[in-house]
Amino acid sequence: MANIQSPLPGTFYQKPSPEEAPYKSNGDSVNIGDTIGLVEVMKTFIEVKSDIRGTFSEYLAVDAAPIQAGDFLAELMA
């Protein structure tokens, strides 16, 4: 198990836009540099990229939830 952490505070989104599916779902493979979500702050949406490789397990942060820097966003199986 390994976790992806938020690089900055803001609002976390699991999906690229409200109508689309989440970036990743259970069983998806994740490579280093893959986008797993968005953080909205200062009128900007910042892509959160994975710094680890593995298989996507689940999101740990709720869609549209307030988050702080360092919060766990998603869990991967190594």
Next chain:
Amino acid sequence: MALKILNSGLSTSIQDLGRPGYFHIGIPIGGAMDRLALQSANMLVGNDAGAAGLEAVFMGPEIEFTQDASIAVTGADIPIKLDGELREAWKSFNVKAGQKLSFDFLKTGARIYIAISGGIDTPIALGSRSTYTIGALGGFEGRNLAAGDEVPIGNGRLVPEGRTVPEALRRMPESSAELRVLPGLYWHRITEQSGKNFFDDEWKVAPEADRMGYRFRGGRPLDFVDRNQPFGAGSDPSNIVDGCYSYGSIQVPGGTEPIILHRDAVSGGGYFTLGAIISADMDFVGQLQPHTSVRFRRVDMKEALSARKERKDILTKITEALA
């Protein structure tokens, strides 16, 4: 001597204490959002308190030094690393050419200030090196820093390591905040009940908050006193005939979400302002993270001025401690 920017974080810019004197022609005062933090960082490394340093919001940059220097980091609480080894905030330390400064995840607060002995030596624009990105003025080519930039540093001298701001004089960001407000010229435009609600309600910092303004959500909408809108004012009751805005003034477009105008704000417009955050609390505003709970507290001019004096006294004490 230069700083090599390896990674610019989210938004890292060159700031000093700004360029007061041009607001009447639409150019904001600019400068550090947390002035006391920048002034402290500068004094720690032997610079003039108003020298230009780096302001980084929410994420630290990664920087390589091309020459030995003394540096200090103040403001938000964030782990500081030199070549991967932890260093203390609010304390001077020396770096050698080739060493790299980086940061871990932000803990509390929003903005860090990095001062380097000698200060940043970019060209002065209208009396200041502060970056005003909207106007492409000052700083490094009028913009935020980007990876690959080489930022010039003035001639400085190394200072002893371990110079520190006494803890009692540091103003640390907190998880919730009380901001003091002096009601202003247009206070009469809202109902008495709305005025009371504004101070009773709990507000939260909206994620849009930036150097121009800090927006808040969560309190009850304001009700306005009925009137026939004067010629030149828009039809919305939160509109006025255009007026001047001041640093710290609070506008509430549509009566719903208050916005505190900060260092890079517009200088005038057609929204009523219900008052202003007192000058002594503006540095705190610049350290608020999104979603932080905030309450506004009404003060009178006497309390505002005494708070301003207290803040000045803190700066004097820091200056004396680092003399």
